Amino acid sequence: MKSGRVWKYGENINTDVIFPGKYTYSVLDPEEMAGHALEDLDPDFAGSVQPGDVVVAGKNFGCGSSREQAAACLKFAGVQAVIAKSFARIFFRNAINQGLSVIKCPEAVDGISDDEKIAIDFSAGKILAGEKVFSFPPLPDSVIGLLEAGGLIPYTKKKLKGDI
Amino acid sequence: MGKTFAEKCLGHKAAKPVTAGEVVTISPDYLLSHDNSAAIIKEFHELGIPKVKDPKKIVIVLDHIVPAAAEKYAQYHKEIREFIAEQNISNFFDIHHGICHQVFCENGFALPGKLILGADSHTTSYGAFGAFSAGIGRSELASVWATDEIWLRVPETLKVEMSGKPQKGVFAKDIILKIIGDNGAGRANYMSVEFTGPAAADFSLASRIVLANMAAEMGAKNGYFSPDDTVFTWLNKRARENYEPVYSDSDAVYESVLVYDLSEIEPQVACPHTVDNVKPVSMLDGKAFHQALIGTCTNGREEDLEVAAFILKGKKVHPSVRVLVIPASRAEYLNAMRTGILESLSEAGCVILNPGCGPCLGAHQGVLASGEIALSTANRNFRGRMGSRDSEIYLASPATVAASALEGKITDPRKYL
Numbered sequence: 001m002k003s004g005r006v007w008k009y010g011e012n013i014n015t016d017v018i019f020p021g022k023y024t025y026s027v028l029d030p031e032e033m034a035g036h037a038l039e040d041l042d043p044d045f046a047g048s049v050q051p052g053d054v055v056v057a058g059k060n061f062g063c064g065s066s067r068e069q070a071a072a073c074l075k076f077a078g079v080q081a082v083i084a085k086s087f088a089r090i091f092f093r094n095a096i097n098q099g100l101s102v103i104k105c106p107e108a109v110d111g112i113s114d115d116e117k118i119a120i121d122f123s124a125g126k127i128l129a130g131e132k133v134f135s136f137p138p139l140p141d142s143v144i145g146l147l148e149a150g151g152l153i154p155y156t157k158k159k160l161k162g163d164i
Numbered sequence: 165m166g167k168t169f170a171e172k173c174l175g176h177k178a179a180k181p182v183t184a185g186e187v188v189t190i191s192p193d194y195l196l197s198h199d200n201s202a203a204i205i206k207e208f209h210e211l212g213i214p215k216v217k218d219p220k221k222i223v224i225v226l227d228h229i230v231p232a233a234a235e236k237y238a239q240y241h242k243e244i245r246e247f248i249a250e251q252n253i254s255n256f257f258d259i260h261h262g263i264c265h266q267v268f269c270e271n272g273f274a275l276p277g278k279l280i281l282g283a284d285s286h287t288t289s290y291g292a293f294g295a296f297s298a299g300i301g302r303s304e305l306a307s308v309w310a311t312d313e314i315w316l317r318v319p320e321t322l323k324v325e326m327s328g329k330p331q332k333g334v335f336a337k338d339i340i341l342k343i344i345g346d347n348g349a350g351r352a353n354y355m356s357v358e359f360t361g362p363a364a365a366d367f368s369l370a371s372r373i374v375l376a377n378m379a380a381e382m383g384a385k386n387g388y389f390s391p392d393d394t395v396f397t398w399l400n401k402r403a404r405e406n407y408e409p410v411y412s413d414s415d416a417v418y419e420s421v422l423v424y425d426l427s428e429i430e431p432q433v434a435c436p437h438t439v440d441n442v443k444p445v446s447m448l449d450g451k452a453f454h455q456a457l458i459g460t461c462t463n464g465r466e467e468d469l470e471v472a473a474f475i476l477k478g479k480k481v482h483p484s485v486r487v488l489v490i491p492a493s494r495a496e497y498l499n500a501m502r503t504g505i506l507e508s509l510s511e512a513g514c515v516i517l518n519p520g521c522g523p524c525l526g527a528h529q530g531v532l533a534s535g536e537i538a539l540s541t542a543n544r545n546f547r548g549r550m551g552s553r554d555s556e557i558y559l560a561s562p563a564t565v566a567a568s569a570l571e572g573k574i575t576d577p578r579k580y581l
Contacts, residue, residue: 016548068301097303156307
């Protein structure tokens, strides 16, 4: 179980502020992608984020473009999960396909503060924040399979080989 | 109990009756991508197989940064062309065709009842033709290139029932902005949106595309209009293959029904930095701006350029603003050239750019500096989208943008129509 600090943001955090459109057709390198994470939302984020940190936000996280870098840049920046009140549809798929954990848990979003240290127990479906514990429904097996494989591409690769 | 369009269309594909909430694994009809194909190709190569499963289903249009604005883009375009040759992909549209969504429609891929997936969020546009079309990500598209299948959750459906005749000066753009403003950017998240009611059939095909395109800005998985003679006539010489229209049952079950009398709607503007921050144009009258954009996959078709030319013909755009005009495709460009629309717009002082996405995504052809404000006919006004994170974007109809360009400040278009 990894712990990390919380980076808390508001509602309707869109893909353009997570990963600006001007980079979507030129930046494909993971490290370079991580360097632009949340650039237009919080210019301090990319320089300070540490492996295991958690992004916490309100409703409709990841709305807007289908650009997968919005999920990928957070993963490459070391973010272990995004906890939100709800997720935009394409972002949710992209996150799982990239192997980035996404947790829908409105109570946790209300109960966790920016900069707080939290830990996530994925198998038990629990978020631990000091004395507070928040539960979330464990992900379906199919999704866990994708996350464990490291995302959709490694998963499909195994499937094409007949390993799954 | 009846079924919605989404339930019936995805049920046909799955060859079994399905209801909202079920997950189906199905084979799509067409797969769209654009300049992002370079990234998709990279993912595809990681799968370790030499060939895509069905090249006939793949449609690639270069439109986002065309012609290549820097060496990096040129390199990616080159890699895409090489892949296309190597994989025998015949449905390739190089930089001279226009915006992918318009080119896809003009070339008869957007067909009633088809399942279309695109690595672009505005893939929802083809719902104007009665297709089920949804946006997906890059690795997902690479995976579908390889396997020819995808899992999809059958969505619940939100019905938007429209009646009444829009007032003069009120267009499809104003109507969808009003709906998004009233209901919020996440209202249709994960859902199918059916645009129905007596007024739905009155919309031109171009106007239906505006609504279906911007259904994505409510979070929708897909948008839908019942295909009718307007669609069938348009498809007459264009359809790539046979198609079977799919309609909702009259007793289908909906998540909710939103009711709109279009005659009550006035011109609308979406304010920075979210598409649901919508106000009537009267509340913004007089707001100064620096750059106008008329075009994009939302509003770059004949009826859009025509109303802009009607307002600007014989006049000059205000000296304090610059106006960019981008027809959605080469076909639209040629038409606007032949009918004199481009001549009127150019004489008025507009900059006519080549068909493509232009500055909508902030990569080239008119990006914004810090402190600058744009008034655009595009579908998104997210912070930093057109350039500096300290710029602002307002969204409106082509008529509102053209009228505002004349005055150098946001202006109600009704006095010019």
